[in-house]
Amino acid sequence: MCNPRNYSDTPPTSKSTVEELHDPIPSLFRALTEVDGIKQLNWNIVSFPVVEELSHHENLVSFLDSVNQPQHQNVTVTQNGAHMVHGNDKEHMCTVVYFDDCMSIHQCKNSCASMGASKYRWFHNACCECVGPECIDYGSKMVKCMNCMV
Template identity: 35%
Template sequence: MWKIAIFTSILGAFFVIHQAQTCNEAVCGSIVSKCLLTQSCKCDLKNCTCCKDCYNCLSYLYEECCSCVGICPKSNDTETTLSTKSHIEEFSEPVPGLFNVLTEYPDNEKRWNSTTFPINIEINQISQKKEIKIHMQSAEQEVAPIKSNEFITFNCTVAFMSTCMSWIKCKSSCQTMGASSYRWFHDGCCECIGDNCVGYGINESRCRECPLKDGDDDEEDIEEDYDYGQNSDDDID
């Protein structure tokens, strides 16, 4: 029991230290715990002897969670400024059935790319109306068993539109798909979010053909559409 308490304290301190590096604890908590227990990520970029093992351990969440273990290369500020700032909004009348049907299989016309991942939510946190603690894991990960009376698992599905679009177009497209909410990044990337997602999906621009490499005129149009009638209080970093 005392070993669990010590590990929990170490893990908590670990996340506090890396919080300044934009570690997404909600998404990365479970997989990072596993990788710390197996010591797969016990190194840094200066002495990257564990980088391959850490990459394999974090699996498909490497890009999302590498900052939590301190092995993310420093990003170019000019590339991340717009791609990490976004506007979020919920729809009053989502249609989960429609959204699930549209995102269940790859879109034939490649208009969007959908991603589904499991999220474990502590039931006691929901019943007590306290802050919800989120834990992430994939089917391939070997993690400690979770008691059925403590957690409930949901599948969160998000769809990233392939091309850049204005805020108005993003809102309209996601609403048409039956999404529960959407996230529009300031680089023009649009993310439609399903009904079982907590924290408004993935806070990172991952659109296939966006942001635009060329075409400043298109970027100006995107900014103009966003500025029209918008309240900056809805923006988040």
């Protein structure tokens, strides 16, 4: 018999819920995230190389399946599983938005959809991350909401 896992030992920041959004608007997301330094928007924009996102990819099989899709023509998977990205570096940056304040999963989904995001990650401490169209997975697994670090 297995011992039941005690979920109270795991901090809420290590757990999250992810979902793809229907009808993303990549041009809107890019326009909103290219405007840097506007504090009135109450969010934090973070960009990092797609390779970094893939280094945390939990399911290599789903990534390998996605490589065959036309949108990922510049990604090569070597025999040892390393990922190499070719072409313009700006093209291969994963951009995510963290809202400063905590919100419900429903608010997170609606907020990310309204800014044209492709996906979202809602951390179980109520931090919301909107994931841009260039991201292959679900963005970063790091919680970076300014006022929601419980």
